[in-house]
Amino acid sequence: MAHSPWRPTAIGTPLEGTLDRHPESQDRHWSLLFLSWLLVTTAAAGSLFFSEVMDLPPCSLCWVQRAFMFPLVIVLFAGLFPFEPKTVRFALPLAGVGWAVATYHVLLTWGVIPESAAPCTEGVSCSEVEWALLGVLSIPVLSWLVFTAVAALLLGLRRRLAG
């Protein structure tokens, strides 16, 4: 063991050693988490802007996506100061389920999934698009793009942390 390539860490300070060893990759890890947080926070603010300022009522599928988007804002923020690698474990499932719901919602608005299969019969229709940026970027599409990007960023971060 005397010739082990591993530098023995002093008892009681195992974390300090790992934190100081690769400051550059640490920076990159933090940036990935920050970018994820930036995306979900912008999306959450935008979602509130649509419903509260532009008076576009959220349909039930929108609410389900909000239920996964809003906690991401808090969870990712909590992982930023100080940087907490385990955040990925808690954030990735939220992003994954949100992504699945957004995918279903987008397919519904595009008519790929027939309306009869839609769960929303009362209140606001989930399949009708009330607002779209440039004619394509409807709110469900924007939601899908954010969930996709965040899931990709978090998967990338997980791979880097493991490697």
Place this chain on the structure above:
Amino acid sequence: MKREMLVAGVLATLILLFVLGTVGVKSQRAQEVEVLAQEEATLFERPGAPSFGPEDADVVIVEFFDPACETCAAIYPHVHQLVEAHPERVRLVLRYAPLHHGADVVVRALEASRKQDLFWQALDVLFATQAQWTAHHKVQLDRLPAFLSEAGVDLTQLQQDMHDPAIDAVLKQDHDDRTTLGVRKTPTFFVNGKPLPRFGLDALQQLVQSELEGG
């Protein structure tokens, strides 16, 4: 420190954008309504809509309301007071916005009560007893007749009049005008065609006052 600054900067930027956007959307809406008020005054007041106060009033308050809406019921006595405080100069026009489940039937009952000249009496009683004929934001239709007869309405006659096609036309007209004016919440007020700058009784009182002073 750099990281903290970055995150704080993002938050500040988002809040700023949100506030600027809100101001932008609101002023754009107000402008659109102002244009509509000039071009098409009848959007606000259709002939035959229930109204209270002098025909030639200087200030006309138009309220889009839902008989089953709690805030409408709570604010109604105050709106009434506001009109009665200036009996020569202020008029109230009511328009329907039955957004709650089953509220369109209540509107039918109100319109039918109107044929018996008991509209305001029926409205007073229904608003005062609202909690007893609604549950979980849904109208309990079976509980309505008792309160209507309390207002003096002849129920047999009401049953006949409720399905008058003229009431369908009123409901459709009010629905179309709500869509044009962007009314999505109840109560929504317009004072001489101007929307409230923010929701609230004091905002309504201020706008009425400034219209009274501005002539």
